[in-house]
Amino acid sequence: MKTRTILILIALISFGLGVHADETSCEICHSKLKGRLSQPVTQWKNSIHQQNDINCANCHGGDPSAKNMKAAHSRSKGWIGKPGPIQIVKLCGTCHANESFMKKYDPNSRTDQLKNYMTSNHGINIMKKEDGRAATCASCHGAHDVLKAMNPRSHVYPENVVDTCAKCHGDKKLMAQFDISGNEVADYKSSVHATALYKKHDLSAPTCNDCHGNHGAAPPGAASVEKVCGTCHVMNQKLFDESPHKEWDEIGLRGCVECHSNHAIKPPTDAMLSTDKGVCLNCHDSTEPAFKTMEAMYKTLTGLETKLMETREMVNNAAEKGMLMDDAMLKLQDAKTAYIKSRTATHKFSSDYLDHIAKAALVDVTNIQKLAKERLMEVTKRRTSFYWFGGLFFILLILLGLKIRSMEK
Numbered sequence: 036m037k038t039r040t041i042l043i044l045i046a047l048i049s050f051g052l053g054v055h056a057d058e059t060s061c062e063i064c065h066s067k068l069k070g071r072l073s074q075p076v077t078q079w080k081n082s083i084h085q086q087n088d089i090n091c092a093n094c095h096g097g098d099p100s101a102k103n104m105k106a107a108h109s110r111s112k113g114w115i116g117k118p119g120p121i122q123i124v125k126l127c128g129t130c131h132a133n134e135s136f137m138k139k140y141d142p143n144s145r146t147d148q149l150k151n152y153m154t155s156n157h158g159i160n161i162m163k164k165e166d167g168r169a170a171t172c173a174s175c176h177g178a179h180d181v182l183k184a185m186n187p188r189s190h191v192y193p194e195n196v197v198d199t200c201a202k203c204h205g206d207k208k209l210m211a212q213f214d215i216s217g218n219e220v221a222d223y224k225s226s227v228h229a230t231a232l233y234k235k236h237d238l239s240a241p242t243c244n245d246c247h248g249n250h251g252a253a254p255p256g257a258a259s260v261e262k263v264c265g266t267c268h269v270m271n272q273k274l275f276d277e278s279p280h281k282e283w284d285e286i287g288l289r290g291c292v293e294c295h296s297n298h299a300i301k302p303p304t305d306a307m308l309s310t311d312k313g314v315c316l317n318c319h320d321s322t323e324p325a326f327k328t329m330e331a332m333y334k335t336l337t338g339l340e341t342k343l344m345e346t347r348e349m350v351n352n353a354a355e356k357g358m359l360m361d362d363a364m365l366k367l368q369d370a371k372t373a374y375i376k377s378r379t380a381t382h383k384f385s386s387d388y389l390d391h392i393a394k395a396a397l398v399d400v401t402n403i404q405k406l407a408k409e410r411l412m413e414v415t416k417r418r419t420s421f422y423w424f425g426g427l428f429f430i431l432l433i434l435l436g437l438k439i440r441s442m443e444k
């Protein structure tokens with residue numbers, strides 16, 4: 036009984052320390068070498084592959100029990116040496132596209148990476164054109180330091196993806212060879228999405244692969260990469276599809292991107308509807324009905340904003356003067372939500388529709404203003420009665436003083 040417990044303890048401790056029964060000759064010899072020959076061992080030791088006993092020979096072939104280099108690097112034992120781009124993709128695919136193999140490790144494993152990769156410009160460049168300059172599986176995941184995708188230190192973790200793509204897409208010289216501007220990374224870093232991801236740590240904001248897909252050209256469910264905005268901004272897309280612009284596709288216009296751009300998306304403001312700088316002017320001139328729509332929408336939204344600001348001031352003012360304004364503060368939140376809805380409503384590009392939605396916000400605002408006015412009036416009333424009482428009290432004091440003096444006399 037006792038020996039069994041001890042054995043189990045030893046097994047648990049070795050497991051905890053990551054001691055694996057049989058270190059291969061590849062690891063032993065390579066860990067004593069230098070630079071590019073030993074680094075793979077150090078990196079591999081912390082990888083997801085090491086944790087699952089996928090070792091050097093599983094990827095490079097050779098004989099992991101042979102002590103001398105010639106025998107270990109034996110071609111007759113399947114030795115491939117350092118794989119080239121095409122070999123790398125085939126190598127990773129051998130396991131990762133094999134469903135029955137991968138399910139043994141995790142029943143939820145996906146095995147569609149290779150299939151999707153083959154449809155991407157990266158896959159076409161490497162496998163069909165045999166060009167070699169685009170990304171292989173190892174360009175994005177690493178060769179030896181591969182980690183679970185959701186590990187915060189992984190090269191493909193949301194906050195690290197940009198740097199991974201930037202190795203090539205930030206290299207203007209390389210990108211020029213393919214007629215790609217190479218501005219994508221810098222543009223993205225200036226966007227509302229990058230601010231949300233890096234400053235607010237909002238993992239629901241998109242990084243490169245959320246719009247372009249992890250492996251394919253565009254993620255499943257999005258007909259093309261321009262359509263991907265609507266998968267998150269559902270309401271904006273729905274309204275756009277009901278608007279006079281719904282047929283843009285057919286004339287080669289690119290949806291959301293026409294007004295917001297794709298990478299350098301700025302925080303939208305009312306200026307996007309102003310008569311001098313409005314985005315509508317890119318396609319419509321001042322003689323078209325669209326111009327009137329733009330003008331009217333601008334007026335509604337800026338009007339609403341001014342009213343909302345005024346109201347907030349009134350409520351704060353009353354609260355500072357000691358009135359209980361909790362109910363008004365709550366209603367102010369509702370009005371703010373209604374205002375945000377109105378901004379979204381612009382995407383039907385109809386001033387009637389916007390006015391209809393903005394009405395809810397206006398009703399809220401009017402009610403709050405009424406409430407705040409009443410409370411402020413109460414403050415005035417209380418002050419007035421305070422002065423009245425104060426005055427009366429003062430007169431009483433004087434009378435009392437006079438009385439005392441006359442009594443003393």
Ligand code: HEC
Nearest residue numbers: 060061064091092095096097098099102103104107116117
């Ligand atoms: C006794 C030492 C020794 C053993 C055992 C050994 N290697 Fe090597 N390996 C070397 C040396 C030295 C080099 C560099 C010289 C060369 O490429 O011939 C090298 C090079 C390599 C390279 C790079 C080849 C290239 O083209 O750059 C790979 C990959 C490699 N080994 C993998 C393995 C694997 C896998 C095993 C186990 C099956 C293994 N090695 C076993 C010593 C060893």
Ligand code: HEC
Nearest residue numbers: 061065071072075076079089090091094117118123173178
């Ligand atoms: C998951 C597959 C995988 C495993 C496991 C793996 N390698 Fe590699 N190895 C690769 C790939 C892919 C490359 C090519 C990387 C590149 O082109 O940048 C490579 C390259 C190398 C090189 C050449 C490095 C260079 O910069 O020239 C050496 C040496 C090497 N591996 C040794 C090892 C050793 C030793 C182990 C075990 C400790 C090991 N590899 C485990 C996939 C693997």
Ligand code: HEC
Nearest residue numbers: 127128131145148149152157170171172175184191244249
């Ligand atoms: C252009 C970069 C890139 C290339 C090339 C690439 N991947 Fe990925 N891979 C990613 C990203 C990004 C993720 C997902 C991260 C996430 O889920 O947020 C991922 C996720 C994965 C996962 C985790 C499971 C999953 O599907 O989400 C596996 C396994 C994987 N990739 C294998 C491969 C294989 C095999 C290849 C080559 C055929 C490859 N990858 C090529 C970027 C790449």
Ligand code: HEC
Nearest residue numbers: 083087089093126127130140141172173176181182183184
């Ligand atoms: C000999 C089989 C084998 C080869 C070859 C192989 N892998 Fe793996 N890989 C695995 C196994 C097994 C796991 C662990 C799966 C798990 O835990 O769900 C794994 C895990 C991964 C993960 C983490 C998956 C996740 O769920 O986040 C990535 C990424 C990955 N491998 C990429 C690669 C890349 C890139 C290559 C080629 C350089 C490669 N693999 C080659 C077997 C292999």
Ligand code: HEC
Nearest residue numbers: 156157160168169170174175199200202203213243244247
């Ligand atoms: C190893 C370098 C490398 C890495 C890393 C890399 N790419 Fe690429 N990518 C390229 C090259 C080169 C091309 C052009 C291929 C061609 O046209 O033959 C390309 C093409 C593309 C294209 C198609 C552009 C077009 O219109 O032709 C997209 C989109 C893209 N990459 C996105 C990404 C994303 C997202 C990442 C990171 C997750 C990434 N790439 C990582 C080298 C890379």
Ligand code: HEC
Nearest residue numbers: 197200204215216219220223241242243246260261292297
């Ligand atoms: C919010 C979605 C989104 C994000 C995030 C995003 N892209 Fe794009 N990207 C697009 C759209 C849309 C296009 C335009 C496609 C078209 O015109 O056909 C595009 C085009 C591209 C192109 C082709 C450009 C050309 O000049 O041909 C590359 C390369 C690219 N993106 C790389 C990246 C990289 C790298 C990142 C991360 C730094 C990234 N993208 C982030 C949506 C996005």
Ligand code: HEC
Nearest residue numbers: 227231239240241245263264267291292295297300302303
């Ligand atoms: C993966 C989900 C996702 C995708 C895809 C996506 N977005 Fe976003 N978007 C977000 C999130 C999250 C925010 C940040 C909200 C915040 O913090 O205010 C945001 C913010 C914005 C904003 C600023 C909103 C504001 O009130 O300041 C605009 C404009 C925008 N996105 C447009 C786009 C466009 C255009 C595309 C397609 C090219 C797109 N988004 C694709 C999730 C997404």
Ligand code: HEC
Nearest residue numbers: 279280288293294314315317318319323324325328329384
């Ligand atoms: C990228 C070009 C483009 C931009 C930018 C654009 N539109 Fe349009 N708009 C069109 C096209 C094309 C039509 C359809 C024209 C037709 O059928 O006569 C259209 C039609 C309309 C219509 C239907 C009435 C009409 O003139 O036929 C309205 C209203 C409209 N747009 C409003 C706007 C507003 C408001 C903006 C700015 C917020 C805007 N548009 C920005 C291209 C654009």
Ligand code: HEC
Nearest residue numbers: 264268271272275290291294303304305307336378379381
């Ligand atoms: C014709 C131009 C145009 C197109 C096309 C367009 N937008 Fe907008 N968008 C605007 C304008 C103008 C505003 C700013 C309204 C304001 O604040 O005054 C805006 C604001 C936004 C906002 C911030 C307000 C909100 O709804 O939270 C988001 C997010 C947004 N757009 C996403 C999208 C998405 C997603 C698409 C594609 C389905 C899209 N836009 C298509 C012109 C456009």
